[in-house]
Amino acid sequence: MTHDLFRADSYLRECSATVTALTPEGGVVLDRTVFYPLGGGQAGDAGVLLRPDGTALAIADTRKGKDAEGRPTADIVHVPSPGQALGLAVGDAVTARIDWERRHRLMRFHTTTHLLCHIVAQPVNGCSITPDYARLDFHMDGALDKDALTAAIARLVAQDHAVTIGAISDAALDANPQLVKSMSVQPPRGTGTVRTVRV
Ligand SMILES: [Zn+2]
Incomplete structure (x- = not known):
């Protein structure tokens, strides 16, 4: 389950977080996030996840998690832009930063x-x-x-x-x-x- 920090403060631009899962589709699940997932008619956020070494993984979209049967879960999945090495593992500490202008x-x-x-x-x-x-x-x-x-x-x-x-x-x-x-x-x-x- 991902703690959704944007509900209490819509103006938060970044947070520290820990990788809790990687999805079969290549998405990154964090323990908490400032990224809003597609829903209620509003597009999912884009931005970057900064790895422990300071390099950036570009995030193109954010979605609600789904279980094996396709039912929604309480996870928030950060979807990387295609063509990048993931360079993250479960347990890694990251900084999650949204594209604020967008x-x-x-x-x-x-x-x-x-x-x-x-x-x-x-x-x-x-x-x-x-x-x-x-x-x-x-x-x-x-x-x-x-x-x-x-x-x-x-x-x-x-x-x-x-x-x-x-x-x-x-x-x-x-x-x-x-x-x-x-x-x-x-x-x-x-x-x-x-x-x-x-x-
Ligand atoms: Zn509304």
Whole structure:
């Protein structure tokens, strides 16, 4: 199981960690990481793992682990860019460092999709957040007014609202189903509380 440090602090750029496993596909599992794995519509992080001798293993993508039957595990798998010698073994100490410019773009696009969600009344049935663009699908007929949406988002951004991290209990979320605007994807559960982002 990989301790996901980004949940408590999205602005962490690097951490020290220990290699706990190497996957058959050539991925690296750490005991803790700042790399966000592909999920919830958001792309996985890229960056580097610095080996004990200071050399860098380039990481192209990050994924959630899978067991032999393909079910998700609590591991986070760092996927090296092709064509490199791995140069790591279980037990090695590394520094895990994300490509911050790329991640910050993902964060800004992600938060902007929440602003868009707030402006458009219809429920969401799909989303994709990449370093170059973000896309939200709304369950609706007809068209939206692009210029009006652009102006409304620009107004919210200019107001510079604080973005804060919080938590809500599963029971409180069940009692307030309108907090979830996505139709197909529910927030991750299992610990009794769900992480919230308030703008
Ligand atoms: Zn979100």
